[in-house]
Amino acid sequence: MPATPSSDKPILIAGAGIGGLTAALALARRGLPVVVFERREARQIVMAGSGLTIWSNATTALGELGLGEELFRRGEEVRGGRSVNEHERVIYRMRTARYTWPGSLPSVSISRGALADLLMTACENAGVEIHLGTRCSGYEDSTDGVVLKLEDGETVEGSVLIGADGIRSAVLTQLHGGLPEPLYTGRSTYRGISPTSEGLERGLIYMFHHAPTKVGGGAWHTGDDRVAWTLSTLTEPGRRDDPGTLKQRATELADPLPGLPARLVAATPAEAVIRTDIFYHDWREHWGEGRVTLLGDAAHAMPTDLGQGACQAIEDGVVLADELARHTDPVAALRAYEQRRIPRVRWVRQQVMQMVKWPQINNRVVKWAVTKIVAPVLIAFRTRTLWRGLQQPPRTTPGPGQRAAGA
Numbered sequence: 001m002p003a004t005p006s007s008d009k010p011i012l013i014a015g016a017g018i019g020g021l022t023a024a025l026a027l028a029r030r031g032l033p034v035v036v037f038e039r040r041e042a043r044q045i046v047m048a049g050s051g052l053t054i055w056s057n058a059t060t061a062l063g064e065l066g067l068g069e070e071l072f073r074r075g076e077e078v079r080g081g082r083s084v085n086e087h088e089r090v091i092y093r094m095r096t097a098r099y100t101w102p103g104s105l106p107s108v109s110i111s112r113g114a115l116a117d118l119l120m121t122a123c124e125n126a127g128v129e130i131h132l133g134t135r136c137s138g139y140e141d142s143t144d145g146v147v148l149k150l151e152d153g154e155t156v157e158g159s160v161l162i163g164a165d166g167i168r169s170a171v172l173t174q175l176h177g178g179l180p181e182p183l184y185t186g187r188s189t190y191r192g193i194s195p196t197s198e199g200l201e202r203g204l205i206y207m208f209h210h211a212p213t214k215v216g217g218g219a220w221h222t223g224d225d226r227v228a229w230t231l232s233t234l235t236e237p238g239r240r241d242d243p244g245t246l247k248q249r250a251t252e253l254a255d256p257l258p259g260l261p262a263r264l265v266a267a268t269p270a271e272a273v274i275r276t277d278i279f280y281h282d283w284r285e286h287w288g289e290g291r292v293t294l295l296g297d298a299a300h301a302m303p304t305d306l307g308q309g310a311c312q313a314i315e316d317g318v319v320l321a322d323e324l325a326r327h328t329d330p331v332a333a334l335r336a337y338e339q340r341r342i343p344r345v346r347w348v349r350q351q352v353m354q355m356v357k358w359p360q361i362n363n364r365v366v367k368w369a370v371t372k373i374v375a376p377v378l379i380a381f382r383t384r385t386l387w388r389g390l391q392q393p394p395r396t397t398p399g400p401g402q403r404a405a406g407a
Contacts, residue, residue: 010035010129011324012148012158014136014171018052018112019296019313020164021119025065026321028126035158036128037150039135039165042120050191050274051220051228052112053078053205055096058311059105060393061318068105070118075110076221081205086212088258094205099387107391109205109220111193111228115310136165138174141290160291160330162320164313167279169298175288182279184237185303185356189276190250191230192268193222198260200227210257219264229264237277246273278303283349285342293334295320300345305355308348308390315394316341322396344394351386 011027013020016038027034054062054075062071081094096107123130135151139161146161163171173179200206202221209216219229231253241249247270254262265273281301287294296313320337327333 009033009145009157009159011160011162012146012156013037013162013164014148014169015163015165015296015298016040016120016130016132017164017166017296017313018115018119018310019317020162021116021123022062022065022314022317023162023164023295023320024128024130024317025119025123025126026318027324028123028128029065030321030325032321032324034128035156036123036130037134037136037148037156038130038132041133050112050193050230051109051222052115052310053107053109053220053307054115054314055107055307055311056100056104056391057393058314059108060101060103061314061396063105064318064396065122067118067122071108071110071115072106073223074114074118075108075223077203078107078109078205078220079203081207081218081220083207083209084258085208086210086256086258088208091209094383094387096387096391099384100391101388101393104391104393109222109228111222111226112310114223136170138170139292141292146291160293160324160334162293162295163298164295165298167281167297167301169294171292172294172298175292175294176284176286180281180284182281182301185278185280186234187232187278188235188237188239189217189230189232189278189304190246190253190273191228191276192247192250192265192273194227194229194264194267195225195269196267197221197225197227198263198267200260200264206260208257208261213253213256215253215257217261219260227264229261229268231261231265232278235277237279241275244270246270246275249275283346287338287342288334291331291334293320293338299341300349302349302352303356306348306352306390308352312345312348315344318396319394322394326397340394348390351390 010033013024013036016036024034024036079097083091085091137151138149140147146158148156148161163169167182200219205220207218215233217231219227222228231250233253250265250273254265280303287299295316319340323333323337
């Protein structure tokens with residue numbers, strides 16, 4: 001069995017988001033020492049965001065870590081979805097459950113807070129040391145280790161450093177000699193979780209697009225009869241709503257839509273409505289050097305279309321642990337992780353960007369033809385290839401008490 005990389009020093013992770021916590025748990029499950037540093041406090045982590053869809057590729061990876069049963073206890077299994085227009089006519093249906101891989105777990109929809117809490121609890125039970133309210137500011141890399149610099153002036157020595165600290169990552173900033181400018185999608189989202197389902201069918205992701213107002217979004221169960229919803233609208237970056245008006249603005253966006261979105265917004269407490277401008281990064285082939293690498297949004301922040309952001313961060317985490325457990329040389333392990341992950345994430349991102357750049361059509365006749373004829377044919381033609389590819393779980397070597405992911 002390989003020795004642990006620089007076993008006298010722990011693996012350091014900057015960031016306790018979904019990807020960072022997954023990596024920490026996967027490393028701990030393999031007996032590797034790991035310490036996590038997170039700028040937020042615990043309540044901020046488990047209260048962040050609204051709802052997530054964790055597709056089969058990522059639920060299978062989490063199942064490898066022993067979280068499958070609890071994941072489905074807290075969330076809701078996803079069978080597929082449907083997309084409707086402003087007249088509530090179905091444009092297309094997604095039967096994603098058909099395209100999971102043999103031996104994989106189903107997809108699940110869950111609140112971001114519930115998933116974060118599940119991972120945090122599992123990490124603590126596995127003995128992972130997590131320092132909350134601790135911001136990372138930089139690092140020093142050398143041939144025999146890495147030193148993580150904290151904002152309070154303290155330093156920590158480790159064998160390697162994993163930058164899992166998000167789209168405005170401090171690790172990314174130093175690695176690239178400055179923070180790459182995040183790109184704005186042109187859209188901002190209003191999100192929340194309704195305490196009641198308002199009649200939404202279980203196991204279904206409901207997507208909608210209102211052409212006259214260019215407002216789109218979706219809704220899905222997150223467990224306990226709660227439903228997460230999102231409303232996306234075109235707007236300039238950086239615009240801010242007046243304090244206390246987020247629900248009012250969400251209501252204005254939802255009112256022209258078919259019945260369900262407006263009912264979900266109305267049922268959501270005002271304090272539970274949030275707004276997020278959607279940014280992403282240009283693609284980068286360079287994720288790391290020496291004893292440092294990146295993970296999740298720090299490495300490959302992408303638009304939210306197709307719901308693969310958190311899923312790819314989860315994949316990153318289990319593959320990273322797999323390589324660090326297999327190699328005695330930690331630098332070789334990080335480069336092997338990058339070589340495995342970069343082609344996979346590049347392909348996923350290409351699928352997402354095709355969705356983002358789908359043309360907006362204003363001519364009514366052309367729009368009718370595209371909606372009624374072209375789009376359904378293209379979607380049907382691509383569905384199997386797209387969803388089989390997206391839901392392919394990462395292959396890993398099982399650690400003690402684990403089964404291999406992607407087997």
